[in-house]
Amino acid sequence: MKKSTSLSNILQLMIPEEKIRPILEELKYIDVARKFTVYDLLLFLGEAAFQQWDGYRDGEQRMSLCGQRAVDHSTLSKKAKDVPFALFKRLLDLMIGLCNRKTQRVLGIPKELLIVDSTTITVGLGRLSWAPHKGQKSGVKLHVGIIGDQGELHKVTETTGYEPDLKSCPDLLDSRFILVADRSYGKHKLFDSYQEQKKRQYFVIRLRDNTIFTHPIPRERNLPFEGSIEQDLTCQLGQKTTLTRNRFRVVILKDPQGNPVILATNLHWYSPEGIADIYKKRWQVEVFFRWIKQHLNIPRLFGSTPNAVYGQLYTALLIYVLLKFLFDQGNEIVHFSAKLTFADFDRLFTLQTLPPEWCVYLANATFFTSKN
Structure with a gap:
């Protein structure tokens, strides 16, 4: 089974096309395209993040190999510019709800950690004139909350690079968790x-x-x-x-x-050593930022408008949540001799050389929908 085909099939099972229609209606967006729809754009951006394509022109040459409808790069660019990025943000929330372990605790003292931080993606000043940053650069920020002990993405919001982290913090808070954050x-x-x-x-x-x-x-x-x-x-x-x-x-x-x-x-009521140990777990968000930048094309922005930029970034994070889900569930199912680290799972999935037990697990795609 090819890597690209298996990921696309699983993504379509997790988020079928009918799930995005009510969101589009709420956003008052009418998709008049027949050749390349909003759903096609989602699949394209998902594969572009997973396979680390270089841009719309590169994707134009590769998308048909993934079983996607082939269109030219100008069509890709226009569609990404036109579709409101709020759709992809909502789809990320949907994927998080489907894949992350639910927090059952409602009352009492929280024990799990919500680690909050931001990362900035910068490009040349002329690329994103609406998002000036420092000097001759422009950029945008992703503000994220990670469930520390699980490494799961919990909440995300976006700003331009100049916006202070404090402004986005209320959007990330969740009293069910202990908030862990740096000086900003x-x-x-x-x-x-x-x-x-x-x-x-x-x-x-x-x-x-x-x-x-x-x-x-x-x-x-x-x-x-x-x-x-x-x-x-x-x-x-x-x-x-x-x-x-x-x-x-x-x-x-x-x-x-x-x-x-x-x-x-x-x-x-914690010991001072316990407080120090909680803060030391903040490194997990730095590991998360490094991983998505190395593996999901985060630094390589295809478009130059807010819809194109944030749509690409939110789809990349959606793919991270899906990959983390596949890995966590797979490691529980396969024989102990076939268990992998997340790094090895990603590497072998990319090389299309996963062990046979993992290939069988991924081929059993109905598993993912039955769990949810």
Whole structure:
């Protein structure tokens, strides 16, 4: 079975054409094309991400080999420019709902982590005049939330490269998880809102090194700190207009280079070592960004309009969710001797050299729809 054919078949089973029609109606988009429809564009962008095609011209030469309707590159470009990217964002949410493990917990203290961060995709200034970035570059941002212990994509939103991460943060929050984030999300007043909202948002967020601690009180501890932990205290953060209404816990440790890492949290029952371990899991989002950029064509933007750019990016993330689902489910089904790492699964799938058990598993496409 060829890699391209198997992925296209599975994508069509997971999201059949009839599922996009009501979304198009909501978006008030009328697809008048007969030769190359919106659904054809979805399949094209999916294969382009998976096989890392170079652009519309390259895809024009390859799409017929995948069983897709062959059209010229200008048709591809016009369609990508015309279809609202909100469709692909909705389809990503749909795929996440189909593939990710549902969180059953509604009440009680959350234990799973929601790691939030952003990545910027930059190109020359002339490519995206509507999205200036720095110097002679333009760019867009993807803001994502990853379920840390599972490595699953949970929420995504988009902005231009100049927009601060804090502006997108409310779109990514989910009180069912512990929010984990870096310094760019460490605005003191947000901590008050997390603490005071009806369903409290628990968090572990790194603070800037020059943060002021007001009325600090060290937490009592009978045993010496373990590892790189140096301080564990409670305080109000900031001063004057930036002073928080609530007291928060602050854990200070050293990184491997000896630099201070200052963590703010409202998890008062965890040990300081436990707080440090939670923050260390933030690296998983960096691994995610590196993976999608290396394997899903994220840095190579085909079009130059918001619809074309964000449509391509959201479809690439949709393919990531699908691949992660195929891998996770497959590793549960195949014999232990055939189990793979995600990296090996992607590599062998790309080379079309998966072990026989995996080929049988992927060929049994009805499995994916019956689970959902």
